[in-house]
Amino acid sequence: MRAERFALARTRATIDAVDDGMLLLLAARRRLVRLAARLKPSAGLVASDPARESAVRQRGQRLARRLDVPAGTAAHLFDLMIADARAQQGLSDDADQGGQDRSPVMLDGMNPPNDLSRAAPMLRLLPPPRRIAPLLRVLPARWQHALLERAMARVLAAPIADGALDFMAGRRLGIEVSDLGLCWVLSLRDGRLVVVDDRPEASVRGSATDLLLLASRLEDADTLFFQRNLVLTGDTELGLTARNLLDRLPWESVPLGLRIALNRGARFARAAREAHRQR
Template identity: 50%
Template sequence: MVRSISVPVLARLALGGARVGIDRVDDAMIVLLAARRRLVSAVGPAKRATDAPLRDAGREERVHERARNLAARLRVPASSADHLIDTLITDACMQQAMHPGAKADGAGASANTHRQDQRRDRLLRLIPPPRRWRGALSLVPRAVLDTFAERALSTTLASSLQDDWLAPVQRRRVGIEVVDLGLSWVLEVDGERLRRSRGPAEAMVRGSATDLLLLTSRLEDADTLFFQRRLMLTGDVELGLTVRNLLDRLPWETLPLGVRIALHRAARGLRAARDAHATVV
């Protein structure tokens, strides 16, 4: 007589097998990191010989862009790809800084890096958080802010509008509220154009200026932001879920490169400033 295997036993076997697989993938990642570091070791001397700077913002942005494109094809969150590439770039910079003139134990480089981080944090804390911009923005005529927001969003979504990417929300009123700036708009997709609507929002997306910009620049994915309640959806549940799915699927690669670079730098700057303010006790 064949004895059946209980569900808990099967679950433990599946868990054990998955963990073995994860360990093998982790091993492969370390091997790939070692291979990357060997290549980086040839880059440092070449940079010094040509007086090239240690950091190349354009090159780093292209590396991030390649990673995001591959991540999108493999259904990996863009934020996870960005965090991984940031870690690899930081490791490469530290490796290149450790040329023969540096201390062998790395103490000098570590101390210098720590001082640079402290200076950076002090400078970032000079950037006021978005909530402090609210008073200044209140002096700007609302019509100017509305026109700017409509044009900025229309430019960002231009290709999506032409390709019917936003067809599921045609003629539906979706609101955006930037809570720390005290700004909100109700928008409606009308054919191949995005326009402001005077009617009430059927669904509303609420979040801080920083988190909304991180979402727009694809440095954070919608699922993470909504799960952590840094973004919130209210109103029509079905429409809200449709909007949430569209935010994750918008064809970011169709934006002009200059716009993508500007969005990334602004989002990273605001995120870094927020983190620096958060470290103040």
């Protein structure tokens, strides 16, 4: 009985932590909605976007199905979030009766501008990585690991296939994202890079932005290590082999969509960092 009471108290404390996480995520969504609201006029879009709302709802339903969350519950949650986002922008509660702004208007040159510096005032509204860190900690480790393993399998498919990563078999290389407080230890097992629960023999440490700049090839490994934006610790030979491999990665073999996503993400993260530095 006492053990059950204790277990219940611990369970409830964890429920509280999850509730906090949900509110933190809602606060983050509201900030992003504020940013979207500011970006839309200069992107040639009107505030109300029923097509986007329906895409957001559909994504939510798909994920809910995979996570075993009842469809009705997920639908309520999305109704609430979207109604809140519409209220933030002074829009009526119901997108279908949302006044004149029926569908988004696309103007010429809708591609994201190359020069993100003009968006600095808005980028400053984004929370810096250290504020995002508590949100990421709410994500269960096994989800983080599964996402990372899937991303690595796609980015590194060619070097894994041609044996360029064989030196990682049974070795443990750490990736530390300093500003997000994240650390993963990678190893090559059965021809796959996996996250293992062990101490690293060598580690690469850097901020989320610098690691993204490296992954997207917007900065080369030499520059990042020379400027000490990325730091190698532990077994030098293993670290240097990994670092040299990064330099020789056949970028052309990475699927085009992923290359574009990485490139955009890295440029966005760099611009947001600049905007925060100028504050």
